[in-house]
Amino acid sequence: MSSLWSPDLFDIDEYVPGEQPKDKKYIKLNTNENPYPPSERVLEAIIAAAGDGLRLYPDPNCSELTEAAALACGVKPEQVFMGNGSDEVLAMCFRAFFTGRGVLRMPDISYSFYPVYAKLYGINCDIVALSDDLSIPVEKFFNSQAGVVIANPNAPTGIALPAAEIGRIAENNPGCVVLCDEAYVDFGAESAVPLISKYNNLLIVRTLSKSASLAGLRIGWAIGDEKLIKGLNKVKNSINSYTLDSLAQAGAAAAFKDSSYISACCAKVAQTREHTSERLKKLGFELTDSKSNFVFARHSTASAETLFSALRQNGVLVRYFKTPRISDRLRISVGTEEDMDILIAVLERILESL
Amino acid sequence: MSSLWSPDLFDIDEYVPGEQPKDKKYIKLNTNENPYPPSERVLEAIIAAAGDGLRLYPDPNCSELTEAAALACGVKPEQVFMGNGSDEVLAMCFRAFFTGRGVLRMPDISYSFYPVYAKLYGINCDIVALSDDLSIPVEKFFNSQAGVVIANPNAPTGIALPAAEIGRIAENNPGCVVLCDEAYVDFGAESAVPLISKYNNLLIVRTLSKSASLAGLRIGWAIGDEKLIKGLNKVKNSINSYTLDSLAQAGAAAAFKDSSYISACCAKVAQTREHTSERLKKLGFELTDSKSNFVFARHSTASAETLFSALRQNGVLVRYFKTPRISDRLRISVGTEEDMDILIAVLERILESL
Numbered sequence: 285m286s287s288l289w290s291p292d293l294f295d296i297d298e299y300v301p302g303e304q305p306k307d308k309k310y311i312k313l314n315t316n317e318n319p320y321p322p323s324e325r326v327l328e329a330i331i332a333a334a335g336d337g338l339r340l341y342p343d344p345n346c347s348e349l350t351e352a353a354a355l356a357c358g359v360k361p362e363q364v365f366m367g368n369g370s371d372e373v374l375a376m377c378f379r380a381f382f383t384g385r386g387v388l389r390m391p392d393i394s395y396s397f398y399p400v401y402a403k404l405y406g407i408n409c410d411i412v413a414l415s416d417d418l419s420i421p422v423e424k425f426f427n428s429q430a431g432v433v434i435a436n437p438n439a440p441t442g443i444a445l446p447a448a449e450i451g452r453i454a455e456n457n458p459g460c461v462v463l464c465d466e467a468y469v470d471f472g473a474e475s476a477v478p479l480i481s482k483y484n485n486l487l488i489v490r491t492l493s494k495s496a497s498l499a500g501l502r503i504g505w506a507i508g509d510e511k512l513i514k515g516l517n518k519v520k521n522s523i524n525s526y527t528l529d530s531l532a533q534a535g536a537a538a539a540f541k542d543s544s545y546i547s548a549c550c551a552k553v554a555q556t557r558e559h560t561s562e563r564l565k566k567l568g569f570e571l572t573d574s575k576s577n578f579v580f581a582r583h584s585t586a587s588a589e590t591l592f593s594a595l596r597q598n599g600v601l602v603r604y605f606k607t608p609r610i611s612d613r614l615r616i617s618v619g620t621e622e623d624m625d626i627l628i629a630v631l632e633r634i635l636e637s638l
Numbered sequence: 639m640s641s642l643w644s645p646d647l648f649d650i651d652e653y654v655p656g657e658q659p660k661d662k663k664y665i666k667l668n669t670n671e672n673p674y675p676p677s678e679r680v681l682e683a684i685i686a687a688a689g690d691g692l693r694l695y696p697d698p699n700c701s702e703l704t705e706a707a708a709l710a711c712g713v714k715p716e717q718v719f720m721g722n723g724s725d726e727v728l729a730m731c732f733r734a735f736f737t738g739r740g741v742l743r744m745p746d747i748s749y750s751f752y753p754v755y756a757k758l759y760g761i762n763c764d765i766v767a768l769s770d771d772l773s774i775p776v777e778k779f780f781n782s783q784a785g786v787v788i789a790n791p792n793a794p795t796g797i798a799l800p801a802a803e804i805g806r807i808a809e810n811n812p813g814c815v816v817l818c819d820e821a822y823v824d825f826g827a828e829s830a831v832p833l834i835s836k837y838n839n840l841l842i843v844r845t846l847s848k849s850a851s852l853a854g855l856r857i858g859w860a861i862g863d864e865k866l867i868k869g870l871n872k873v874k875n876s877i878n879s880y881t882l883d884s885l886a887q888a889g890a891a892a893a894f895k896d897s898s899y900i901s902a903c904c905a906k907v908a909q910t911r912e913h914t915s916e917r918l919k920k921l922g923f924e925l926t927d928s929k930s931n932f933v934f935a936r937h938s939t940a941s942a943e944t945l946f947s948a949l950r951q952n953g954v955l956v957r958y959f960k961t962p963r964i965s966d967r968l969r970i971s972v973g974t975e976e977d978m979d980i981l982i983a984v985l986e987r988i989l990e991s992l
Contacts, residue, residue: 287838288815290737290871299877301698312694321690330688330885336675339851340666344655372878379758383644392922404733404876425887454687461642477793485642497693500884522758531885532856535692562652580802 288448291299292406299400302603311626313617314601316468316578318497320538320549320620329538330531331636342530344521349533352540353505357477357490363507365516366536368527370504373516375401376523377487377506378433380515381461382407386429386478391420393610395465401530414609418572418580422449426456435465437473440605441616442574451476454483461512463487468576470495470550471557477507484509494577496539496546503528503536554579555587557618563628567635582613586638594634600627639840646760653754656957665980666969670822670932672851674903674974676893680852683892684885696884698875703887706894707859711844717861719870720890722881724845724858726820727754727870730877731841731860732787734869735815736761741782745774747964749819757981768795768963772926772934776803780810789819791827794959794969796928798827805830808837815866817841822930824849824904824988825911831861838863848931850893850900857882857890887893907931911972919983921989940992948988954981 302315354361367373378401382388390398391411402409412424418441423513425432432453437444454462469475469579477488485495487508493499507514519526528536539546554577559578561571571580583591592604603615616627656669701722708715721727730756736742743764744752756763759764766778772795779786791798808816820842823829831842847853860870874881882890891955893900908931915925915933923935937945945968946958957969970981 288735288866289738289872290734291873292738293734293869296872298872299879300694300875301879304695304697315641315695316694317695320693322692323879326692327688328748334681334684334688334885338676338854339672339674339681341655341658341671341853342849342856343658368883369878370879371880375877380647381642384646385644400876404873456677457642457901460643493695500692500881502883503882504698512642515647518643518650518652519758521654522650522754523729524723525653525655526725526853526856527725529722529856529883529886531688531889531961534884535688536887593987 296403299397303601305601308599309414311600311623312435313605313619313623313627316494316617317499318494318549318577319551319623320497320552322497323542323545325517325538326535330535333531333534334547338530342528342533344525346528346533349528349537352537353360356505356540356543358505359477359480362510363480363513364527365506365513365638366528367504367520369493369502370489371397372467372527373504373506374463374465376462376516376519377463377489378402378405378407380519381463381487381512382431385460388430388457389425389428390433391438393418393438393441393607398433419443420445422452425453428457429458430464431460432457433463433465433633435467437468437574437576439468439571439576440467440578440580440603442576442578442580443572443573447474447476447479450486451479451483454479457485459485461485461487463489465489467491470546471577472554472575477532480508484511488513492536492539495550497549498535498539501532501535503532529636537624553618556595556621556624559621560618560624560627563624565602567628568630578615578617580613580615586602586635588612588614590638591631591634595630598630598634646897650757651754653751657955659955660952663702665977667973667977667981668957669846670933670971671853672848672907673977674851674906676851677896677899679892679896680889685888687885687888692884696880696882696887699877700882700887702892703882707938709859710894710897713834713861716864716865717815717834719860719867720882721858721860721874723818723847723856724843725751726881727843727858727860728817728819729772730870730873731815731817731843732756732759732761734873735817735866737840739785739814741781742784743779745792746790747772747795747961749789752787764965774798774799776806778895779807782811782814784881785814785816786811787817787819789821790830791822791928791930793822794932794957794964796822796932796934796935797926797932798929801828801830801833804840805833805837808833808840811839813839815839815841817843819843821845822848824900825931826908826929834862835930838865841866846890846893847903847944851903853894855886855889857886907972908932910975910978913975914972914978914982915959917978921982921985932969932971934967940989942966942968944992945988947986949984952984952988954984
């Protein structure tokens with residue numbers, strides 16, 4: 285510890301991303317990456333941008349990319365804010381809309397980065413418990429003081445609310461922002477983006493990491509009322525005018541223009557999710573109704589921690605959260621059918637040996 | 639203005655980057671970009687990384703890149719923190735070391751982003767006037783309350799302090815961080831990096847934007863004592879675990895391994911700076927002793943604002959700051975010899991016509 289730090293830094297427990305071990309080759313089902321390659325058009329656009337132009341600053345406003353994103357999402361460019369991954373966009377949302385406004389409401393089980401952002405900006409949190417079936421109790425998110433942050437589908441449960449329920453939360457939080465993180469929406473849930481014209485306090489955050497197989501490119505964006513987007517730009521331009529490099533801007537614009545390829549990959553993942561769920565049930569797992577690119581599974585007899593370690597030893601990485609209420613479950617990303625064949629075969633062996 | 643914003647957001651005047659107009663082709667001498675192309679090895683590394691691997695998250699610790707940077711800078715990897723451009727790194731330094739520690743000291747004329755960061759984090763500033771010759775009055779930066787931020791060479795003056803003077807500032811600010819922004823150091827100034835082992839409170843920030851012709855790739859880094867680097871990682875991991883995409887990491891690592899190409903480009907820029915300075919003096923300009931990739935010039939009779947507009951009309955972009963004490967000067971980036979021939983020819987015409 286260093287006395288040269290800002291005093292509140294000592295209290296911050298930073299976010300810990302899923303492991304990326306290099307000791308051997310694993311079936312990686314631990315960080316919700318898409319098993320299919322990115323669109324060829326994305327790679328072509330990146331290669332075309334990898335030239336002399338890199339000596340120049342990128343477009344600070346990401347104009348072409350913003351237009352492509354707006355077109356793909358059915359909104360106006362003024363309703364879109366691009367950032368360096370949805371984590372950065374979420375952090376800027378916390379700074380722009382939740383700082384200095386009182387207590388922020390969020391679920392007890394959700395993306396574990398939310399309380400970290402809150403701590404960084406000195407925001408107190410009102411933590412609402414999920415229902416016993418791990419669904420979001422919608423009405424408990426009404427009338428917050430500083431705003432609401434939820435993920436839909438929620439992580440790591442995978443459970444999705446209908447868009448109309450997101451609308452009800454926005455309607456019942458007048459005067460503060462409802463931030464809805466749709467990182468996993470493309471795998472079968474209903475997006476609340478069409479509601480932003482109805483609710484000027486509803487802000488949606490999306491990412492190309494999962495749906496477009498571009499976790500390595502770091503592209504996230506927010507969609508909402510123009511005034512919210514202006515607030516985000518004010519924060520961004522107080523930190524870094526150029527958050528997206530020229531290559532990422534070019535690649536991401538191409539991704540938004542190749543939505544049919546991306547939809548096809550997402551559909552394959554959703555199909556494999558359903559198939560895998562059936563197979564896991566036969567092995568004695570109980571699962572949530574996941575609409576994302578992972579399943580959230582609890583075994584009837586074997587502990588999650590035991591299964592996590594045994595899977596790891598057998599070359600399969602999944603995610604285990606040593607957290608109250610969910611420490612009996614594994615979050616397993618959906619890979620290819622072949623990846624899941626290996627998962628099932630390894631699980632069968634492990635369960636037999638227990 | 640929106641009541642949905644965090645209340646302090648209304649008071650923030652964000653940073654305004656130099657213009658990137660698209661209406662016609664300009665000789666761009668306004669944003670200190672390097673006129674020479676990036677290293678071929680950088681482009682090759684990016685193209686090699688533009689493949690299926692983009693579906694995976696990048697290395698959150700930028701391990702390979704950090705090692706390459708450490709080797710190039712003659713320090714240990716534990717003394718290096720990589721970020722998405724030096725602007726982001728600077729912002730994280732302000733959060734990690736200057737927030738909640740009292741009043742921060744900085745020069746009245748320097749990089750105009752510093753007061754913006756301070757405002758974002760609620761840091762009060764003690765603004766020290768540069769000497770009449772626009773040099774930094776070193777002793778006035780001793781014994782600050784919360785720390786010191788300076789650029790060396792300073793911007794937009796281009797004037798450099800010897801590294802030993804940076805050391806004196808660090809020595810005379812015990813218990814708080816001295817942040818030295820060396821964005822322009824590679825064009826002829828002396829780096830204070832060798833002093834980080836002597837002063838655990840000295841933190842140096844660098845960038846590949848100018849020296850390595852990679853403004854479009856967004857690579858900045860900090861060099862300092864391991865405890866300072868740990869503080870920066872704590873801030874980073876409270877905002878965004880993956881600030882550098884896979885392409886930027888690959889390209890930047892290649893740049894650090896091709897330092898001879900970069901040095902040669904910087905030497906050419908420095909030579910052109912000296913030649914251009916002589917030519918500008920003959921046209922009636924007085925110049926600071928710039929050690930950076932720009933000159934800072936005041937004409938004996940013509941106003942800077944007039945020259946700025948006339949140059950723009952004639953297809954040459956330079957930077958003009960409507961700021962007290964320097965509104966009589968132009969900051970002119972150093973381009974190729976051919977760029978500067980055009981600048982001089984256009985200036986001759988303008989000055990004749992006034």
